[in-house]
Amino acid sequence: MADAVVIPQVQPVQPALRFLRLIPGVLLLAAIGYAGKLLEQNVGQYAKAHNWVFPNIEYVLWAILLGLLISNTIGVPEIFRTGVATYEFWLKAGIVLLGSRFLLGDILKLGGVSLLLVAIEITGAIAFMTLLGRVFHLKPKLITLLAVGSAVCGVSAIIATKGAIDADDEDSSFSIAAILALGALALFTFPLIGHYLHLGDRAYGIWAGLAVDNTAEATAAGALYSDAAGKLAVLVKSTRNAMIGFVVLAYAIYWASQGQAKAVGNKAAFLWQKFPKFVLGFLLISVLATYQFFNKDQIGALANLSRWAFLLTFAGVGLRTNFRDMRKQGLRPFAVGAIGEVVIAVFTLGLVVGAEKLFGF
Amino acid sequence: MSTEESGVPSKKPWRLSLDSWAVVVALLAALLVRVGVFKHIPW
Numbered sequence A: 001m002a003d004a005v006v007i008p009q010v011q012p013v014q015p016a017l018r019f020l021r022l023i024p025g026v027l028l029l030a031a032i033g034y035a036g037k038l039l040e041q042n043v044g045q046y047a048k049a050h051n052w053v054f055p056n057i058e059y060v061l062w063a064i065l066l067g068l069l070i071s072n073t074i075g076v077p078e079i080f081r082t083g084v085a086t087y088e089f090w091l092k093a094g095i096v097l098l099g100s101r102f103l104l105g106d107i108l109k110l111g112g113v114s115l116l117l118v119a120i121e122i123t124g125a126i127a128f129m130t131l132l133g134r135v136f137h138l139k140p141k142l143i144t145l146l147a148v149g150s151a152v153c154g155v156s157a158i159i160a161t162k163g164a165i166d167a168d169d170e171d172s173s174f175s176i177a178a179i180l181a182l183g184a185l186a187l188f189t190f191p192l193i194g195h196y197l198h199l200g201d202r203a204y205g206i207w208a209g210l211a212v213d214n215t216a217e218a219t220a221a222g223a224l225y226s227d228a229a230g231k232l233a234v235l236v237k238s239t240r241n242a243m244i245g246f247v248v249l250a251y252a253i254y255w256a257s258q259g260q261a262k263a264v265g266n267k268a269a270f271l272w273q274k275f276p277k278f279v280l281g282f283l284l285i286s287v288l289a290t291y292q293f294f295n296k297d298q299i300g301a302l303a304n305l306s307r308w309a310f311l312l313t314f315a316g317v318g319l320r321t322n323f324r325d326m327r328k329q330g331l332r333p334f335a336v337g338a339i340g341e342v343v344i345a346v347f348t349l350g351l352v353v354g355a356e357k358l359f360g361f
Numbered sequence B: 001m002s003t004e005e006s007g008v009p010s011k012k013p014w015r016l017s018l019d020s021w022a023v024v025v026a027l028l029a030a031l032l033v034r035v036g037v038f039k040h041i042p043w
Helices: A015-049 A059-072 A078-084 A087-101 A104-135 A140-165 A169-196 A201-211 A215-225 A227-242 A244-257 A267-274 A277-290 A296-320 A323-328 A332-359 B018-034
Strands: none
Touching: A015 A059, A015 A078, A015 A296, A059 A215, A059 A296, A078 A296, A087 A215, A087 A227, A087 A277, A087 A296, A087 B018, A104 A140, A104 A201, A104 A227, A104 A277, A104 A332, A140 A169, A140 A215, A140 A227, A140 A244, A140 A332, A169 A201, A169 A215, A169 A296, A169 A323, A169 A332, A201 A215, A201 A227, A201 A332, A215 A227, A215 A296, A227 A244, A227 A277, A244 A267, A277 B018, A296 B018
């Protein structure tokens, strides 16, 4: 008798049901984001009316703080989790719409400079993280994941690399936890350092885009400084994101040559699969805006739509960050990540200051 | 036993990635603003 293999029948979830499951979490993101906006408007007025000395806290920070408070006290109930996870979707849609505020000439000018800085940052960060991981005797694939996460684009890069180099789940969750914890720290420290050093909006925005790993945190760290800095942080971070395919491909080829990962067949298809498509959407909207497909009022409306999308993202950043879960992941990968991030932050700050003097952006 | 182990190639249904969905939705929103369905988006 042949072996009776019982394959459990997985009922496909209907698209309508999948959509309905998103609603509670999306409403929670919207409620927290909007509460952040109301707090920005009302707390400042209240403090002024009562002659209190109170710093002007922007909606970005309020939304993140409210999310952090919920996530680290009562936690995010199961019913909201699917919808809360859509914050990545809102981030990418917001970036595409933000393209309407860039003229193609600006992108070519700043994109050229940022491409050069990004290339230097990625090379330096990968080399340093690899060296540091070896000093701390981390596993080779864990070093690869941490290097890619801190050099290119945080969690997305780690997930893309994990599949390409057949890394363990444990290694990827270590790396993701380290990158997320450090991203949360960067959110609060970068604006303070920027103000302390009296960095201009451009220099700060480029620095945040170069040094903060996750796209959501880089966008928030930029927006916390100023609107102009937020725009530049997104542009530079998108340039970094565009490099993800090349870096992951290089690592996939390396690990395949070591006999520890599957060989890459069609390299062009691999690159296209890993390429972040929202970068193309951002460029397309920017081309349309440059050739006056939209009038001034319409560009204003698109910019506001982008802000609403980012509002949901910032609420999601707070809700997604749980310090207890991060502590469980252990100290060594975190220590390597933290040392690496500090060195990368100082290195990229030097790059930006040098480039500002050289190119005068 | 997975289908890969039994030699039967698994055929994944074609789906848009999260990135692509974000681009589609953002472009659709931009088009609706362009044709005047959404005239003013407050902030």
